[in-house]
Amino acid sequence: MIDFELPENIVRLREAIHALATEHMRPISREYDEREHEKPWEFLRMMWEISKGTTITGEADGALREARGTRHLASVVSTEELSWGDAGLYLSIPNAGLGGAAVAAAGTPEQKQRFLARFREGEPKWGAMAITEPGCGSDTAAITTTAVRDGDHWVLNGTKIFCTSGLMAAEKSEGFVVVWATVDRSAGRAGIKAFVVDHHTPGMKVTKVEKKLGIRVSDTATLVFEDCRIPLDNILGSPEVEKERKEGFKGAMATFDATRPVVAASAIGVGRAALDFTREALEKAGIRIRYGTPPTKLTAVERDFMDMEANLQAARLLTWRAAWMMDRGMRNNLEASMCKAKAGLAVTRVTQKAVEILGPLGYSRKYLLEKWMRDAKINDIFEGTQQINLLIVARRIFGYSSRELN
Amino acid sequence: MVGFEPSEDQKLVQETVRSFAREQIRPRARDADETGEIPAALVEQAWGLGLVQGTVPEAYGGFGNELSAVTGALVAEELGWGDLSIALHILAPSLVTVPLLEFGTEAQKREVLPTYTGENFRAATAALVEPRFGFDPAEMETVAEKKNGGWILRGHKCFVPLADEAEHMLVYARTGGPGLENVGVFLVRRGTPGVEILEREKNMGIKGLRTFEVRLSDVRLPAEARLETGEAGVRRLLDRSRVALAALAVGVSRAAFEYARDYAKERKAFGVAIAQKQAIAFMVAEMAIEIDATRLLVWEAAWKLDRGEDATREAVLAKQYAAERALEITDNAVQVLGGHGYIRDHPVEMWLRNARGFATFEGLAIV
Numbered sequence A: 001m002i003d004f005e006l007p008e009n010i011v012r013l014r015e016a017i018h019a020l021a022t023e024h025m026r027p028i029s030r031e032y033d034e035r036e037h038e039k040p041w042e043f044l045r046m047m048w049e050i051s052k053g054t055t056i057t058g059e060a061d062g063a064l065r066e067a068r069g070t071r072h073l074a075s076v077v078s079t080e081e082l083s084w085g086d087a088g089l090y091l092s093i094p095n096a097g098l099g100g101a102a103v104a105a106a107g108t109p110e111q112k113q114r115f116l117a118r119f120r121e122g123e124p125k126w127g128a129m130a131i132t133e134p135g136c137g138s139d140t141a142a143i144t145t146t147a148v149r150d151g152d153h154w155v156l157n158g159t160k161i162f163c164t165s166g167l168m169a170a171e172k173s174e175g176f177v178v179v180w181a182t183v184d185r186s187a188g189r190a191g192i193k194a195f196v197v198d199h200h201t202p203g204m205k206v207t208k209v210e211k212k213l214g215i216r217v218s219d220t221a222t223l224v225f226e227d228c229r230i231p232l233d234n235i236l237g238s239p240e241v242e243k244e245r246k247e248g249f250k251g252a253m254a255t256f257d258a259t260r261p262v263v264a265a266s267a268i269g270v271g272r273a274a275l276d277f278t279r280e281a282l283e284k285a286g287i288r289i290r291y292g293t294p295p296t297k298l299t300a301v302e303r304d305f306m307d308m309e310a311n312l313q314a315a316r317l318l319t320w321r322a323a324w325m326m327d328r329g330m331r332n333n334l335e336a337s338m339c340k341a342k343a344g345l346a347v348t349r350v351t352q353k354a355v356e357i358l359g360p361l362g363y364s365r366k367y368l369l370e371k372w373m374r375d376a377k378i379n380d381i382f383e384g385t386q387q388i389n390l391l392i393v394a395r396r397i398f399g400y401s402s403r404e405l406n
Numbered sequence B: 001m002v003g004f005e006p007s008e009d010q011k012l013v014q015e016t017v018r019s020f021a022r023e024q025i026r027p028r029a030r031d032a033d034e035t036g037e038i039p040a041a042l043v044e045q046a047w048g049l050g051l052v053q054g055t056v057p058e059a060y061g062g063f064g065n066e067l068s069a070v071t072g073a074l075v076a077e078e079l080g081w082g083d084l085s086i087a088l089h090i091l092a093p094s095l096v097t098v099p100l101l102e103f104g105t106e107a108q109k110r111e112v113l114p115t116y117t118g119e120n121f122r123a124a125t126a127a128l129v130e131p132r133f134g135f136d137p138a139e140m141e142t143v144a145e146k147k148n149g150g151w152i153l154r155g156h157k158c159f160v161p162l163a164d165e166a167e168h169m170l171v172y173a174r175t176g177g178p179g180l181e182n183v184g185v186f187l188v189r190r191g192t193p194g195v196e197i198l199e200r201e202k203n204m205g206i207k208g209l210r211t212f213e214v215r216l217s218d219v220r221l222p223a224e225a226r227l228e229t230g231e232a233g234v235r236r237l238l239d240r241s242r243v244a245l246a247a248l249a250v251g252v253s254r255a256a257f258e259y260a261r262d263y264a265k266e267r268k269a270f271g272v273a274i275a276q277k278q279a280i281a282f283m284v285a286e287m288a289i290e291i292d293a294t295r296l297l298v299w300e301a302a303w304k305l306d307r308g309e310d311a312t313r314e315a316v317l318a319k320q321y322a323a324e325r326a327l328e329i330t331d332n333a334v335q336v337l338g339g340h341g342y343i344r345d346h347p348v349e350m351w352l353r354n355a356r357g358f359a360t361f362e363g364l365a366i367v
């Protein structure tokens, strides 16, 4: 069926999260943007208590996955709502995060149990994923961090940057970091594996926390690995260097099929915040959008607003579709990149346009709009830049390998 | 419950129309554009698909299928993919049947609908747009004046498809002050005195479709000629039309996308397929994304219409978005083909001319 009505349980979930976002996120939004590296512990603890066991991002263990046929749809709807509240705060919420998504996508049942169970109990914890290095970002196959086998251990060496919640996962909680490293550089992609490095493992050190354009409350960390020894069975998937296996590089890449719609949803939440704010400001000024009036009679502001609205809704529907596919067990690699590419760009433009339309109300730090514009931009960069997602879409359309189109 | 898959019945319709568009419409599209004529045999064949008469209840001679804007959008996309002119020609009878089904009186339905459920195609049309800058349906100049228990229509319309052969024409006219609630929809029979079909229009695109300017000089109609559109009916009809046009635009866009995609894989430059150059690959990827995005907006608006809800906002946004994307996508398709795209041996220049029209088209199709 072609249908756009959210199921009752998701509608209720959305309402509950909207209330939470209004009450607990918006009021501290500005403060923690300005305080940059400080954590709003009260909010984080509250979210930990609420989300313990349910999880809002990436994490997916078998039981949960099977429990509901609408899990991913629920996930994108709630992510939009939380990011409507504050995208930086949303990214800071203690949970298994991207690292959890990687474990869920590429880990064995035993590993899922060992690494993910902790997110249902005790103190707040974070999971993180470290791929990006100073020398390579988009070109994930070019990473240089090495993992060498030494008896009962893997020994990691290298530097990772821009790791979301890296500080919280590695040093401020009993979380973990999933680190991508190569076991055999000559094997290229096939040699790249993902390793789970537990919190406070000797040899892993956070050396820097970045200052950023937006999402400032979320920590973005540099992690240095110096002879960092981890147990042999902390490798996700098979240690064999084989092409065409789901584990290792491919498994980790599959993580993105699950997380890109969530990132897209987060982007849409920020965009909607900006759109709502703009609509309210226009209404206060006595301007109502006249749908159905011929374009030649509309003001430029009305046209811009309708354009923003349509773009945002288009991105949202693409995102729902990608999530719906996952809920049905369909492969959504193409659709995940489509929604991410669309949402990242749409929201970047929507927020920038909103600031333009509202002039001083948009540019002033007295209001949150300028912050949303800064927050929005990250969605065009992480989890695959705009260009990388277009590349993926193009490859799928043309049936090209990454060698044929790069 | 959220879903993105047509029902089994809808898929069947979609498949049928898709193969008809591929096998029958597309091969005749260029000729229709060049000669300005659509072969009668093709129109009859299309009639056999039952797209128009299908949604007419059995009581009036139809097949009694549900009138669904979503199904209509699926059909329109496939026909639009085949050819826009031919699609608009084939769907023209629905310009009368659908408004009648929604807002016709029992007498109107009995009189008119059987004309459009027979063995053969019979043309019908609607006259909405007027030839001037900034035409606004809420402030149209064509007026319907109440007189002696009947109506007198005066005005000047354009973009009236198949006006020369239409058995019935629905005329949109203002019955009072500004506002869509004051627009009446009137059933005008062929040959009614005062209706003057002017010269066939010459348009940049949709050249296969015959469209006309129509002058209405003191056209006298009985009171019963008016449809029962009430407060919100005209708005709903305009929304239906927007959704239909947007779906057609998705079809045109998809045609251009597929052609450009295939060409880009074949065409070599600098030792590789041009598709292997990001400048081309990204353009094509964006086409694909925007086509899916637009289609979903169209489906959502259609879905709202089917639920009987006010869908003006959704329909307007979908239509505007679709019109802009269609122009962008067909333009990019010409670009992907380079000089060859500019040459009429390839269809992309035709699609660009057709797509440019969507910003202007209003009321030209209804499903």
Ligand SMILES: Cc1cc2nc3c(=O)[nH]c(=O)nc-3n(C[C@H](O)[C@H](O)[C@H](O)COP(=O)(O)OP(=O)(O)OC[C@H]3O[C@@H](n4cnc5c(N)ncnc54)[C@H](O)[C@@H]3O)c2cc1C
Pocket (backbone or CB within 6 Å): A098, A128, A129, A130, A131, A132, A136, A137, A138, A139, A161, A162, A163, A164, A165, A212, A220, A378, A381, A382, A383, A384, A385, A386, A387, A388, A391, A406, B278
């Ligand atoms: C706040 C923040 C949080 C992040 N969180 C994480 C995290 O948790 N874990 C993690 O591993 N990483 C994380 N990242 C890193 C992020 O994923 C990378 O920044 C991103 O992948 C881009 O890599 P780069 O910055 O090295 O840019 P580059 O790869 O150097 O790209 C620079 C530009 O070139 C373009 N480009 C690159 N390759 C191509 C190509 N083949 N074709 C066309 N254009 C190309 C890019 O699109 C971009 O515009 C984070 C980054 C930020 C800013």
Ligand SMILES: Cc1cc2nc3c(=O)[nH]c(=O)nc-3n(C[C@H](O)[C@H](O)[C@H](O)COP(=O)(O)OP(=O)(O)OC[C@H]3O[C@@H](n4cnc5c(N)ncnc54)[C@H](O)[C@@H]3O)c2cc1C
Pocket (backbone or CB within 6 Å): B267, B268, B269, B270, B274, B277, B279, B280, B335, B336, B337, B338, B339, B340, B342, B343
């Ligand atoms: C009306 C008309 C008049 C003309 N007059 C003349 C004339 O007088 N003399 C003459 O010699 N020619 C003439 N031309 C030809 C014109 O110069 C070529 O059509 C033009 O150079 C493009 O070449 P192409 O058509 O082979 O496209 P292609 O080279 O096949 O290009 C197809 C597409 O791929 C893109 N592309 C190609 N290579 C790359 C790349 N490396 N990176 C990214 N994108 C790429 C192009 O930009 C284009 O979008 C004329 C063409 C027309 C339509």
